[in-house]
Amino acid sequence: MEDEEQEVTEEEEDTTNPQPGGGTAERPPEDDTEPGSDEEEARVDRSNPDVLETVEEAETQADLPEDTEQLREPQTENIGNSTATVKVVLVPEGHVMTVAFAIGLSVQELKSHLASELRVPVEVLQVSLDSRVVEERQSLMELGVRPHGSIRMEMSSTDPTTHPLRPLRPPEHDNMPDVITVRVPTGDGEFQEVVVEIERPPHQKAFMGGYRHRLTGAEYHHAAVQTLPKRRPDRGVVVFSRDTQTVELKSQAQQCPVNVSTQMTGIGCYVSCINDKLVAPGNYISADECHDRRLRAVICLQSYARRWLARQEVERLRRERERRLAWMELQDRRRREEREEQLRDRRQRWMNPQRREDFNLLYRALEKWRCEEEQTINSSLCGSERKAALCLLLEQEAQLIATIGRHRIAVHNNNYDKTIRKFLDKCGAPHQWRAADGRLIEMDTQHTIRARELRDLYASVNEFTAAEEQRLHVLMTLKHTVKEHECQLTRDIVDLIDREVDLMTRGVKAARLEGLRRRICTLFLQYIKTPAFNPEVAKLLKVPQNPSKLRSDMFLCRSCHRYLRSSDFSSAASARLSARCLDCAGLDNIARSRDEFSCYKNILKRLRADEQQLNEDAKIPFLLQVEDLRYLVRVVWASCSALNASTDLYNLVFVRWERKRDWSPWNCILLSKEETSAHMEVQDVHKAYEATFVRRIEHKHMLARRHFSQIPVMAEYLDSQPSAALGNQLVSKPVTMTAKHAADTTPALAR
Structure with a gap:
């Protein structure tokens, strides 16, 4: 026991380090004793004799009288050696460092101690108290710190970029305080509180094992002791024996339980055999049999697994x-x-036909019926009976044409009012444009307001079923409106208004005034269409107001011999402006061919939509018109599918021949709607189709190239295409106007 006490004393002396303030640093014990417990007080009492001396000196100084001059100087020295708790706040991080420091030492020594702890030069440290810089030669006693008291100071760095103030170990990583207060008995049952600073050694604690969570992977380590391991005295001899591994040797007999013992039936002892089991040895299984059984099991498992797969x-x-x-x-x-x-x-x-295309469909059906009837008559009749049947067929055709014509006139009259209303609505519509944020902005001007007023007035004048008083009010409003401008048109309107008012006052019936009212509506509409009276209508007139523009935009129709604008002619890429106008072409179609172009229009619409999805910059499909597509379908592709020869035009569409190139008349194929999806998946047409079929398609492309190469606007895209597979590819050039054509058009323009 004496040896053990000696070892503990030596170890405690080794763990005690002098501090800058003259105090001692001590680690808390390994056990869980409270800082204020008696055991800790006793341990501190045994291990810190300097603290006891300080306490005795303080008691002695307290017992001496204050007016003793001889003892005043030693008392000052003892007070200077007393320690106090100094809390230093690191600016601007806000970390707090707590140290026990002698109040008699200067601020310079405090800075030196903290500089070594923070590992920064002492020259960059600056200590302040209450926002006031403290001089380095001042001591803590001069700053008003009392023995065993506390003070809070701020410390900053003059060069925070190069030497920032950061504690080597953040305080949140420690569970133990830096300074503890210990109560030490001084005698007579009294205690004195002593401040003790805890020293934290730089060495790393030994790893003593732990646990790892299987799900989260978190590791939990065993806690290590806070004191340094005890140093056992070196005996000079290495001992490896049982004595060093066993704490205590003891011999003890062990008796097994009854239920695990074995008892045999004998004389004087009966053992029941009810629970006994008879175990018979089985057949011996060799290694080959075991491997064979395992192989069969593996094959069975694989068969079931493959069946499941x-x-x-x-x-x-x-x-x-x-x-x-x-x-x-x-x-x-x-x-x-x-x-x-x-x-x-x-x-x-x-x-119920309403448009020009609808009437073309009727004429096409009429022509189809006439051809079928004529074929039936020619095949079944002959001689005079055939001629009579053909005359009857001609009369029926004439009656049907007359019926269609009457219906067309009625539809035109009905559509006239809709056209006028739509025209007036466009005149009175406000100006619209899109803002930067996508909102639609509308703006009204004095011209749009004027156009809306004239539109409403025209609607009131065109209402013939209104009451007499309301009609008179509308006529007076119209009279005052047109009298703002003095001209022959306004004078005629005023005369007609006065005539209707006079007839209404005489009691004439409204049915007899219908013609007069229509004349008023017609003249007022002419008034509205005059840009001088309605400036907003100038942008919607077909006839330009500038004579120079009108002269350069007039062309001669070879059929009706009228000079018309370019908008009255066909807009096809292959059409000439000096050919027949639209009215003459429509009349010739009704009288002779009776073709219907709605199917070609649907094909062109479908083609444009598909190419717009594949390439937003596609231009060739939008340059072609219905007449151009009709030529491409009827002449080049013979109005049938290239694969199954389907002739249903409503079921045919144009797609790309080579999907990686843009659509053009020389890179297309006419297929049915059922065949397009399969063709668009073909990567290389030369590998997917036979050579004969590929040559036939390329021949059709050559025909289309030859036709559209004569059009200047198409020739530009023709030259930019890559070379075709055929060796005799045409290199087209824009077609210029010949001298004869120029000579024909010049006199016409002069006339």
């Missing part, structure tokens, strides 16, 4: 097949609905 694959193929069949059924239903919608639309256009 095969079922999964078959199920996947079945789902793919069902999805494919559903998609094909959906496509067929969509095509069927689209075809039925086209038939309903055509039937509606037959029964």
Whole structure:
């Protein structure tokens, strides 16, 4: 025991380090004793004799009288050696460092101690108290710090960029305080509180094992002791024996339980055999038999696994097949609905035609009926009967044409009012434009307001079923409106208004005034269409107000011999402006060919939509017109599909021949809607199709190239295309106007 006490004393002396303030640093014990407990007080009492001396000196000084001059100087020295708690706040991080420091030392020594702790030069440290810089020669006693008291000071760095103030170990990583207060008995049952600073050694604690969480991977280590391990005295001899591994040797007998013992039936002892089991040895299994059984088990498992995989694959193929069949059924239903919608639309256009295309459809149906009847008559009759049947057919055709003409006149009259209302609405519409944020901005001017007033007045004048008083009020308003401008047109309108007012006052019936009222409406509409009276209408007039523009935009129609504007002629890329006008072409179509272009219009519309999705900069499909596409379908592709020879024009579409190149008349193919999806998946047409089919398609491309190369606007895109597969590819040039054509048009313009 004496040896052990000696070892503990030596170890405590080794762990005690002198501090700058003259105090001692001590580690807390390994156990969980409270800082204020008696054991800790006793341990501190045994291990810190300097603290006891300080306490005794303080008690002695307290017992001496204050007026003793001889003892005043030693008392000052003892007070200077007393320690106090100094809390230093590191600016601007806000970390707090707590140290026990002698109040008799200067601020310079405090800075030196803290500089070594923070590992920064002492010259960059600056200590301040209450926002006032403290001089280095001042001591803590001069700053008002009392023994065993506390003070809070701020410390900053004059060069925070190069030497920032950061503690080597953040305080949140420590669970133990830096300074503890210990109560030390001084005698007579009294205690004195002594401040003790805890020293933190720089060495790393030994790893003593731990645990790891299987789910989160977090590691939990065993806690290490806070004191240094005890140093055992070196005996000079290395001992490896049982004595060094066993704490205590003891011999003890061990008795097994009864239920694990074995007892045999004998004389005087009966053991029941009810719970006994008879175990018979089995057959011996060799290694080959064991491996063979394992192989059969593996084969069985593989067979079941492959069966499961095969079922999964078959199920996947079945789902793919069902999805494919559903998609094909959906496509067929969509095509069927689209075809039925086209038939309903055509039937509606037959029964109630409203546009020029609708009447062309009627004339086309009439021509088809006439051809069928004529073929039937020629095949079944002959001689005079044939001539009589043909005359009857001619009369029926004339009656049907007259019926269509009357219906066309009625539709034109009905559409006239709609056209006028739409024209007046465009005149009175406000100016619109898009702002930078996408909002639609509308602006009204005095001209748009004037146009709306004239539109409303025209609607009131055109209302013939109004009451007499209301009609008189409308006529007076119209009279005052047109009298603002003095001209022959306004004078005629005023005369007609006065005549209607006079007849109404005489009691003339409204049915007899219908012609007069229509004359007033016609003249007022002419008044509205005059830019001098309605400036907003100038932008909607077909005839320009500038005579120079009108002269350069007039062309002669070879059929009706009238000078018309360019908008009255066909806008096809291959058409000439000096040919027939639209009215003459429509009249010739009604009288002779009776063609219907709605199917070609649908093909062109579908082509433009598809190319717009594939390439937003596509231009060639938008340069072609319905007449150009009609030539391409009828002449080049013979109005049938290139694969299955389908002749249903409502089911044919144009797609790219080579999908990587833009669409053009020399890079296209005419297919049915069912064949387009399969063709668009072809990567290389020369590998997917036969050579004969490829040569036939390239021949059609050569015909289209030869035709469209004569058009200057198409020749520009023709030259920019890459070389074709054919060796005799045409290199076209823009066609210029010949001298004869110029000579023909010059006199016409002069006239």
